[in-house]
Amino acid sequence: MSPSKNLRIGVAMAAAAGLALAGCGSSDDAGDSATGDGDIELTFHSWLPTQAQWPELIAAFEEENPGITITFTREEDYAAFKTNLDNEILAGETPDLFGIQVGSSFDDYADYAQSVDDYASDWIDSVNATALEQTTTSDGTLAAVPVLLAGMEYYLYNKTLMNELGLTLPATYDELVAVSQAAREAGYSPFAMGAADTWHAADFFVWMSNQFGDGGDVYKAAKGEIPWDSDSLVEAATAWQKLFTDGVFQDAATTVTTYPQARDDFFLARKAIAFPTGSWHVGMALDGPDQEQPGTAAEADEIGMALFPTIGANDAGATSGVDFAIAISSDSSSQKQAAAAKFVEFMAVGTGQQLWVNTLQGFPVADGVSIEIADNEPQLGKDSVALVTDTLAASAYARKLASDNASLENDLGIVLQNIAAGADPASELATLN
DSSP, rough: OHHHHHHHHHHHHHHHHHHHHHTTSSSSOGGGBBTTTTTTTEEESSSSSSSSTTTHHHHHHHHHHHEEEEEEOOOOHHHHHHHHHHHHHHHTTOOOOOEEETTTTEEEEEEEEOGGGOOOOTTTTOHHHHHHHHBBBBTSSSEEEEEEEEEEEEEEHHHHHHHHOOOOOOHHHHHHHHHHHHHHTOEEEEEETTTHHEEEEEEHHHHHHHHHSSSSSHHHHTTSSSSOOHHHHHHHHHHHHHHHHTTEEETTTGGGIIIIIIIIIIITTTTEEEEEEEEGGGGGGOOOOTOOOOSTTTTTOOOEEEEEOOSSSSOOOOOOEEEEEEEEEEEHHHHHHHHHHHHHHHHHHHHHHHHHOOOOOOOEETTTTTOOOOOOOOOHHHHHHHHHHHHHHHEEEEESSSOOOOOOHHHHHHHHHHTTTTOOOOHHHHHOO
């Protein structure tokens, strides 16, 4: 039985039990929607915003919406968030608002979300149409509202450290290998990759796979239209393996998580020259309030962001897509749903959208919104933001895979970890067929 079927059956049983208990209680649900003073209290569970970003966002929301308060629960690790959200759903305690990411598991979580058409018809047209397609289920239900866009595969680099070592940014695969080897010879790790995270391995492979064949085969394989061990995907998987055997990624990269290990223990500890990551980390190239460098060994260093060098025969550019969307629980009372809709609007097309994209956590989904950067920011930071903005705008391929298999991203990540460890690329990919 698949995890998604287990989840649905468990929720059905919990719901049945809840109905039985409800029959013994009051029919008035106002008590779970408001305090004695009439204020609406909402629960919000997600992996974003960060703890540094949340105070400004909630202060602005509550100023615009007096009488609505939100209790925010956050996990930094996305996998931990999904596990805890599953447990809340199974217990019949789905939060009033919850973060949701597009991809192979989207439809399963969308089952517990209120249809966006029920609450956003008067403003949803202001949201990027392509982003809305990604938060629409396979049966055509718009189940969540996109809030941020992001893409892969970029990398942060320590310009100060690279200058000290006499290294320049690589433009080709041969240069990538040469720079990595030079960093190793100088006693540093090269590109600190968090390959212990199946999501990051899968994201990297989706980005890279479009550089082989005619591009786009990975999406066809995800839908079952072609075998996973098709020639172009085997070529891409072989190239993935070479990133490890050629020493581009640090030793034992499949045992290192992206957060906090690759970021904190390697890059910010000044032990690695670069850190492969998504566009959401470009803010580290600026001196803004949401910085991650203070207190680290790289605190005084100049940081930049670049698109990872092309590995295959074709430059396919960055992948892009919805990095974060918000769903409203279909189980919440009508009063809570109405209050939650105000928060979703605030984050997607209102003040919250501008405030959040200004932190560089992601890029805007709302029409007419653009990132605001202070004039006194370092030029390298401005150039990095411009590069990410331009490459995301030119993106032709999606970051996440759509599939009937809710566990595909995790399954693909495990296959890629096995290939990185030396397994045969074709044989491993064939296990996904």
